[in-house]
Amino acid sequence: MALQKRKKRPVILVSNDDGIHAEGIKRLASALRRVGSVYVVAPDRERSAASHSLTLHRPLRVLETAKQTYAVDGTPTDCINLAVHGILSVRPDLVVSGINRGINLGEDVSYSGTVSAAMEGTLLNIPSIAVSLEGEYGKEAYDYKPAAAFAAKIARHVLKTGLPKDTLINVNIPQVKNIKGYRITHLGKRFFNDVVVEKLDPRGKKYYWIGGSVDRWEGGKECDFHAMQKGYISITPLHLDLTNYSSLEELNGWKVR
Ligand SMILES: [Mg+2]
Numbered sequence: 001m002a003l004q005k006r007k008k009r010p011v012i013l014v015s016n017d018d019g020i021h022a023e024g025i026k027r028l029a030s031a032l033r034r035v036g037s038v039y040v041v042a043p044d045r046e047r048s049a050a051s052h053s054l055t056l057h058r059p060l061r062v063l064e065t066a067k068q069t070y071a072v073d074g075t076p077t078d079c080i081n082l083a084v085h086g087i088l089s090v091r092p093d094l095v096v097s098g099i100n101r102g103i104n105l106g107e108d109v110s111y112s113g114t115v116s117a118a119m120e121g122t123l124l125n126i127p128s129i130a131v132s133l134e135g136e137y138g139k140e141a142y143d144y145k146p147a148a149a150f151a152a153k154i155a156r157h158v159l160k161t162g163l164p165k166d167t168l169i170n171v172n173i174p175q176v177k178n179i180k181g182y183r184i185t186h187l188g189k190r191f192f193n194d195v196v197v198e199k200l201d202p203r204g205k206k207y208y209w210i211g212g213s214v215d216r217w218e219g220g221k222e223c224d225f226h227a228m229q230k231g232y233i234s235i236t237p238l239h240l241d242l243t244n245y246s247s248l249e250e251l252n253g254w255k256v257r
Contacts, residue, residue, distance in 0.1 A: 010036035010159050013092035013121070015079045016100065017113025019046045020071045024099035024144055028131065029069075031148035032096060035155050037068070039092070041083035043113075044071040048100075050113035052077050052120070062087060076117035084124050094159055095121030098131030099147045103172050105224045106190045106217065109238060118168040119240060127158050128168040134175040134228060147173040150182075150233060164237065172224060172234040182233035188219025188226065 012032050016025040020042040032038050043050075044063070055074045060082060063071045070087055072079045080095060097117035104112045114130050121128030133147040150173060163169065173179070192212035201207050217225040227234040 010093040011088075011090050012036040012038050012155065013080065013083050013088070013095045013126070014038055014040045015042045015076055015083070015095070015097050015117040017043065017047045017050055017076045017097075017117065018101050019043050020065065020069070022046070022101065023142065024101055024133065024147075027144040027148040028096060028099045028151055031152040032155055035152050035159070036093070039083065039088055040069040041072060041079045041087055042070075043076060043079060044073050047075050047113050048102075049111045050075040050077075050116065051111050052116040054078060054081065076113040077120045080117050080120035080124070084126070092121075092126055094155060095126050095128040096131065096151060096155055097121075097129070098133075098171075099144055099151065099173075100130070100132035101135060101142060102132060103134050103228065104130065104132040104170060105172055105228065105234070106188045106219070108190075109170060109187065109236075115168075115170055115238070118170070119238075122166060122168045122240060127163045129154060129158060129171060130168065131171045131173070133173045143175065146179055150179075154235075166239050166241065167237050168239075170224075170234075170236045170238050172228055172236075174228045174231055174233065176231045178231070179233060180231045182235055183227040185224040185227045185234045185236050186219070186222055187236055187238075188217050188223030190217045190225070191215045 014029050018024055025042055029038050029040050053075050055078050060074045060078055065071050097114050100114040104115050109115045118128035118130040131151045135142045193215045195212040197209045224234040224236050
């Protein structure tokens, strides 16, 4: 009897916005190596909140730092774009971005480089997942183990079933001892205190620093914040068409003169 043909290992492209040296991407890549052949293409330094920016006005340099591992002096979006169109000799079957140090909930997704790397994958028609872990920014006491294990599980699932057209999934993992499971959610909305801090530099000149503390969130029981607060992993399907379809009728009634 002929031997059964060995199935080809899926190719998984991994990136992030915390930079190639971040613990989260190392844990993610190592968990995904059990699922497929992993290529890491990530920014050479932290590019958190880089959003979906693409570098067009300077050349990009790529350094191969290990086998199938490349550091790029660009944004997370640059990394996915370069990986697919330049660096990799094979087309990835899946893009996984993360594991981000800190949540990406609600409107975070429009600033997040982690989510944008997955958006770029989606634009290139590759099923894409963003993974973020709850924790306190600036502290390294993150337990990546449950997040990495879940990332491998969902990667396997998406490789098998695919994703709805033009859709990426935004996964957030709570930092709790016993994760209760996962919930499919929609984005909530967060409100901040002290959004901009005004101070004086040592020469007496004014400067500003963006970043406040969270005051409260809204969005109801089906939203991402609620799931996380209750100890569940939040999975939000996102699409890139930002059209507000429910407002089309109202705007079609406008008579702008
Ligand atoms: Mg980050």
